[in-house]
Amino acid sequence: xxxxxxxxxKMNNRKVITDKLSRNNFFTLVxxxxxxxxxxxxMRALPEDDQPHIVLMxxxxxxxxxxxAIGTASSLYPDIKFVVLTIFDDDxxxxxxIKAGACGYLLKEESGEVINEMLMNLWESGAGPISPSxxxxxxxxxxxPVTADTVVKNDDNLFQxxxxxxxxxxxxxxxxxYKEIGVKIFISPNTVKKHCISIYQKLHVNSRSQALRIxxxxxxxx
Amino acid sequence: xxxxxxxxxKMNNRKVITDKLSRNNFFTLVxxxxxxxxxxxxMRALPEDDQPHIVLMxxxxxxxxxxxAIGTASSLYPDIKFVVLTIFDDDxxxxxxIKAGACGYLLKEESGEVINEMLMNLWESGAGPISPSxxxxxxxxxxxPVTADTVVKNDDNLFQxxxxxxxxxxxxxxxxxYKEIGVKIFISPNTVKKHCISIYQKLHVNSRSQALRIxxxxxxxx
DNA sequence: TACCGATTACTCCATTTGGATAATTTTTAA
DNA sequence: TTAAAAATTATCCAAATGGAGTAATCGGTA
Numbered sequence: 001x002x003x004x005x006x007x008x009x010k011m012n013n014r015k016v017i018t019d020k021l022s023r024n025n026f027f028t029l030v031x032x033x034x035x036x037x038x039x040x041x042x043m044r045a046l047p048e049d050d051q052p053h054i055v056l057m058x059x060x061x062x063x064x065x066x067x068x069a070i071g072t073a074s075s076l077y078p079d080i081k082f083v084v085l086t087i088f089d090d091d092x093x094x095x096x097x098i099k100a101g102a103c104g105y106l107l108k109e110e111s112g113e114v115i116n117e118m119l120m121n122l123w124e125s126g127a128g129p130i131s132p133s134x135x136x137x138x139x140x141x142x143x144x145p146v147t148a149d150t151v152v153k154n155d156d157n158l159f160q161x162x163x164x165x166x167x168x169x170x171x172x173x174x175x176x177x178y179k180e181i182g183v184k185i186f187i188s189p190n191t192v193k194k195h196c197i198s199i200y201q202k203l204h205v206n207s208r209s210q211a212l213r214i215x216x217x218x219x220x221x222x
Numbered sequence: 223x224x225x226x227x228x229x230x231x232k233m234n235n236r237k238v239i240t241d242k243l244s245r246n247n248f249f250t251l252v253x254x255x256x257x258x259x260x261x262x263x264x265m266r267a268l269p270e271d272d273q274p275h276i277v278l279m280x281x282x283x284x285x286x287x288x289x290x291a292i293g294t295a296s297s298l299y300p301d302i303k304f305v306v307l308t309i310f311d312d313d314x315x316x317x318x319x320i321k322a323g324a325c326g327y328l329l330k331e332e333s334g335e336v337i338n339e340m341l342m343n344l345w346e347s348g349a350g351p352i353s354p355s356x357x358x359x360x361x362x363x364x365x366x367p368v369t370a371d372t373v374v375k376n377d378d379n380l381f382q383x384x385x386x387x388x389x390x391x392x393x394x395x396x397x398x399x400y401k402e403i404g405v406k407i408f409i410s411p412n413t414v415k416k417h418c419i420s421i422y423q424k425l426h427v428n429s430r431s432q433a434l435r436i437x438x439x440x441x442x443x444x
Numbered sequence: 445t446a447c448c449g450a451t452t453a454c455t456c457c458a459t460t461t462g463g464a465t466a467a468t469t470t471t472t473a474a
Numbered sequence: 475t476t477a478a479a480a481a482t483t484a485t486c487c488a489a490a491t492g493g494a495g496t497a498a499t500c501g502g503t504a
Contacts, residue, residue, distance in 0.1 A: 175432030
């Protein structure tokens with residue numbers, strides 16, 4: 001039995017996709033969420049045995065969007081497969097979703113049969129499901145030589161951390177505590193702490209260890 | 223009418239693919255070639271009006287292989303679409319073929335229907351045809367473009383951690399706290415803490431962050 | 445049998461951390 | 475120039491962490 005979670009802010013969209021999934025008896029819908037924050041919250045409260053194997057995630061959502069939710073969750077739950085399911089297909093979104101850790105990218109226009117088949121294949125072979133037109137765009141990303149544009153996007157800051165925050169995350173990764181960091185960069189330990197909490201909020205986590213996991217696995221530190 | 227050329231050194235392969243193509247009346251086979259050199263030579267001798275719109279190219283061929291033929295031809299004939307059609311799917315070949323200018327990458331195992339449909343789609347929308355398993359490999363290229371520095375994993379337990387300690391270090395890296403780890407592996411949080419402190423002693427550190435730094439950089443965790 | 449390492453579990457204590465809130469200054473962008 | 479964003483500092487509180495010590499249990503070994 002393949003456990004699936006669906007994250008989409010539009011009620012109707014959720015209904016459409018869950019209807020499609022319900023045609024295959026191997027799929028069980030474990031929960032739905034209306035945005036990234038809701039999803040991360042529900043994940044935290046979920047016993048491991050009930051965690052989804054696959055998460056279908058829309059990108060355009062209020063509060064915490066899909067890219068950012070995938071970024072956090074793919075670090076925190078490395079065994080879960082995150083598949084983008086959206087109507088949008090602009091290059092930047094695709095690129096950022098992949099960078100964030102999505103293993104597949106499906107367009108909502110795909111038929112229920114195709115979606116079900118591709119998800120079954122993901123389960124059986126581990127191959128991420130990708131709509132043909134998206135696949136071609138990804139190919140073009142590889143094809144294009146590295147331009148200044150892509151370089152910018154590459155170090156573009158999935159989590160929107162400020163320079164100071166990145167600096168402090170770096171120091172955190174070295175195992176320093178508030179006081180030590182304060183001494184090192186000549187600010188109060190209280191300020192260091194404030195920065196840390198801001199970092200956690202942007203990464204959608206609530207502890208240093210979780211922040212560091214994301215930092216290491218997403219290459220946020222040198 | 224879509225003009226197609228097929229390049230493959232094996233006679234039988236050529237027959238299989240041309241048979242598949244012949245099922246669709248929109249396709250015309252303009253010529254066949256047995257290797258890259260043969261292909262380039264025939265192209266040179268061809269009037270522009272007879273040039274193929276699409277070239278299906280095998281990769282493993284004598285004299286001039288598919289990658290290098292695509293590299294040359296995609297520059298000389300920028301309007302022609304080059305589609306790799308092969309049984310091989312190792313990462314390096316895929317990458318080099320794309321870089322050389324291939325707009326699609328199909329596996330020979332694809333059915334005639336799928337191949338015909340994808341080529342029609344290439345003609346109509348310009349989207350390069352890509353077999354799903356190849357698409358997923360390309361996605362992974364975008365996801366982690368660097369590679370190269372694959373951390374050499376230590377079999378020999380540099381820090382002499384016990385099995386239990388390694389297990390707990392693993393869980394620590396996931397951002398769990400004492401309580402959560404205790405629940406997960408059915409022991410008291412006090413014991414978890416005791417293990418942590420033992421780990422710190424063996425790693426010669428005195429905080430979780432420092433332990434995690436060593437764990438990540440020395441490949442102590444998966 | 446007696447010893448050893450690994451695992452389990454507990455207590456007491458000081459320090460660190462995460463979170464909420466508030467306020468001021470500096471920098472940046474419109 | 476004004477408004478917004480980022481950086482700074484602080485305080486209060488509850489929870490988690492690191493450290494030290496003590497001890498019981500189990501499996502294998504000298």
